[in-house]
Amino acid sequence: MSFERGGTWSDISSRVIYARVYHVAQQLRAWQIRKGDRVALISENRFEWAVTDWACLLLGVVDVPVYPTLTAEQTAFVLKNSGARAIFLSTRKQLDKVLSIKHETQLEHIAVMDDLDHPDAIRMSEIMRAGEAVSRDSEFDAAARSVVPDDLATVIYTSGTTGVPKGVMLTHGNIASNLEQTGRSLGWQPGQVTLSFLPLSHVTARHVDYLCFLRGVTLAYCPSFDELATKLQQVRPHLFVGVPRVYEKVRQGVESRAATGLKRPVYEWALRVGQEHRDEIVRGERPSDWQWEVASRVVYKAIHQWFGGRVEMYVSGGAPLGIDLARWYADVGVRILEGYGLTETSPVIAVNEPEANKLGTVGKPLPNVECRIAEDGELWVRGPSVFKGYWQNPEETAKAFEGDWFKTGDIGNIDADGFLSITDRKKDLIKTSGGKFVAPQPIENKLKMSPLVGHPVVIGNMRKFISVIICPNFPALEQWAAEQGIGAASREALIRDPRVIEAYEKVVADANQELAQFETLKKLLLVPDDFTVDKGEMTPSLKLKRRVIEQKYKKQIDAMYEGAHAPHPATV
Numbered sequence: 001m002s003f004e005r006g007g008t009w010s011d012i013s014s015r016v017i018y019a020r021v022y023h024v025a026q027q028l029r030a031w032q033i034r035k036g037d038r039v040a041l042i043s044e045n046r047f048e049w050a051v052t053d054w055a056c057l058l059l060g061v062v063d064v065p066v067y068p069t070l071t072a073e074q075t076a077f078v079l080k081n082s083g084a085r086a087i088f089l090s091t092r093k094q095l096d097k098v099l100s101i102k103h104e105t106q107l108e109h110i111a112v113m114d115d116l117d118h119p120d121a122i123r124m125s126e127i128m129r130a131g132e133a134v135s136r137d138s139e140f141d142a143a144a145r146s147v148v149p150d151d152l153a154t155v156i157y158t159s160g161t162t163g164v165p166k167g168v169m170l171t172h173g174n175i176a177s178n179l180e181q182t183g184r185s186l187g188w189q190p191g192q193v194t195l196s197f198l199p200l201s202h203v204t205a206r207h208v209d210y211l212c213f214l215r216g217v218t219l220a221y222c223p224s225f226d227e228l229a230t231k232l233q234q235v236r237p238h239l240f241v242g243v244p245r246v247y248e249k250v251r252q253g254v255e256s257r258a259a260t261g262l263k264r265p266v267y268e269w270a271l272r273v274g275q276e277h278r279d280e281i282v283r284g285e286r287p288s289d290w291q292w293e294v295a296s297r298v299v300y301k302a303i304h305q306w307f308g309g310r311v312e313m314y315v316s317g318g319a320p321l322g323i324d325l326a327r328w329y330a331d332v333g334v335r336i337l338e339g340y341g342l343t344e345t346s347p348v349i350a351v352n353e354p355e356a357n358k359l360g361t362v363g364k365p366l367p368n369v370e371c372r373i374a375e376d377g378e379l380w381v382r383g384p385s386v387f388k389g390y391w392q393n394p395e396e397t398a399k400a401f402e403g404d405w406f407k408t409g410d411i412g413n414i415d416a417d418g419f420l421s422i423t424d425r426k427k428d429l430i431k432t433s434g435g436k437f438v439a440p441q442p443i444e445n446k447l448k449m450s451p452l453v454g455h456p457v458v459i460g461n462m463r464k465f466i467s468v469i470i471c472p473n474f475p476a477l478e479q480w481a482a483e484q485g486i487g488a489a490s491r492e493a494l495i496r497d498p499r500v501i502e503a504y505e506k507v508v509a510d511a512n513q514e515l516a517q518f519e520t521l522k523k524l525l526l527v528p529d530d531f532t533v534d535k536g537e538m539t540p541s542l543k544l545k546r547r548v549i550e551q552k553y554k555k556q557i558d559a560m561y562e563g564a565h566a567p568h569p570a571t572v
Helices: 015-030 045-059 071-080 092-104 126-128 138-145 171-184 205-215 225-235 244-258 263-278 278-282 292-305 325-329 394-400 439-448 473-485 491-497 498-512 546-552 553-559
Strands: 002-005 008-011 038-042 062-066 088-090 108-110 152-157 167-171 192-194 220-222 239-242 314-315 336-341 347-352 370-373 376-380 403-413 420-425 454-459 466-472 519-526
Touching: 008 325, 008 420, 015 045, 015 126, 015 138, 038 045, 038 071, 045 062, 045 138, 062 071, 071 152, 071 167, 092 108, 092 336, 092 376, 108 126, 138 278, 152 171, 167 171, 171 347, 192 205, 192 225, 192 553, 205 220, 239 244, 244 292, 244 325, 244 473, 263 278, 263 292, 263 314, 263 325, 278 325, 325 439, 347 370, 370 403, 394 553, 420 439, 439 454, 439 466, 439 498, 454 546, 466 473, 466 498, 466 553, 491 498, 498 519, 519 553, 546 553
Parallel strands: 002 220, 038 062, 038 088, 062 152, 088 108, 192 220, 239 314, 314 336, 466 519
Antiparallel strands: 002 008, 152 167, 336 347, 370 376, 376 403, 403 420, 454 466
16 A cells, blocks of 8 residues: 655555554444444545544444535535444544534544644544554454444445435445455456545445455555546556546547647547557457557557556446547557446446456446346346445335345446446436437537537436537637637636637537437537536536536526527527
8 A cells, every 4th residue: 555645655564554454443442432333434535544444344333434525514414314423534624624513413533634633633643553563352353253244334325416315335245245256357466556546435446445455456545636647657557447537538638639730640540540450459459550559659658658657457437438438548559448336236237357348338247246127228236235225214225126126227238248338327318398218428428529528418308309518628628719819808708709609519510410310419508617526516426416507507598498499509
């Protein structure tokens, strides 16, 4: 395990980690926290998060991760609903937030990871007592041995694109059964290094951490997305597990840099060469064609270098990657293994493997996960990794199951070769006033292939036609505008410029060429805002909160649709 403080990277051996885990576990026992009690965690990615997590798991204490980006009110809900008795948090900012709501909760103890003094908190460095020997007793060992697969391990509150967060109850057996299968599927090895940057409060990041511990892979911690590019160059991982948004930003950066001048013809030539060898890359083979070798040195190598230059396996999850983006990466020599899962399934349901990879799918279901497509196209699953239910929420738990089948809420398909494809969230499907159903994510993924597009949101539920809200990729747009001689005093002025509107109408028109008539985008709303987690338009795992965004721009959307007898691409 590695971490960086003040510009210096430090390694921690497994022996030291074990000792610190035992020290924290002993502190939990000193606080009279026992098996089944809840302990909350609020922190960015850092090694203390993992130490606390393992200490809880060791004693059968149920840990409750909380996103550090949540507001005080949202944090209070999780702490109250879970009944957490203690909390481990990272910084002064998080401490102040928790202290402001402590009176609303059942919290008895607070530990802080940063070295700061406060009368209401204990420093975690004091708990871990680095260098001291671990003293164990028979009661401690008995408590650890009492943990069994059916015991509750964690309650993970869904970040929630809609509604009130629900606490997903995962047992030790749920997590272990899933790790056993993904460990075999991906084949990670001791000596490899990966960078942990996805929020550890999210089940995918925790699964990656556990898998690294299980397989002997070295973990390096990156506290935030903003530091990712720098940390990749410092750590140079062998394994990269990311979300589509990261892969999109890298591709958009490449497209922007290659947009003009002499670079463009070279870039387009390299893409054509890559397309001819796409199938070989998907199979994990290195093309022997001399043109591909030249293209690799001139173009593809720079893309590999962005990820540190020595990545051996790229994995994507958390949201649909999109067939166009997967093809683009294959065309520049990067094979991405896409997987799929949910918090409720611990999390992996399916994943493409090095020896069985098909673009546009999320791979074959794990051997111990059974899948079924319901009559309405919804994917149902069952198996040992399916969760126990929602914490103190029997009504929602009952709604989530049909017998022993968990209803994922995703529309899926299993092809003749056994590969699973996910179309969209069932609740996100748009039904037009004419009765046609439209899946927004595949359309949005096509739009995002343009470097000018940041976040597209396809709309049109119970409307006559489909439209799209586009939050531009402003760095790329501003660069393009400067090259076109377009000056604007503000973002608002920039998106009103007729030449900018025309550019986005072309992006929409190009996407429309690949869509069915009832799916085509008839109108366009450009907005001057970035969609962010802090403003509540995205979840901490970078998924769009569609209802929030539609409500924010309701007046503009209503005006766009009013009196639209002959719809056509336009900008409001």
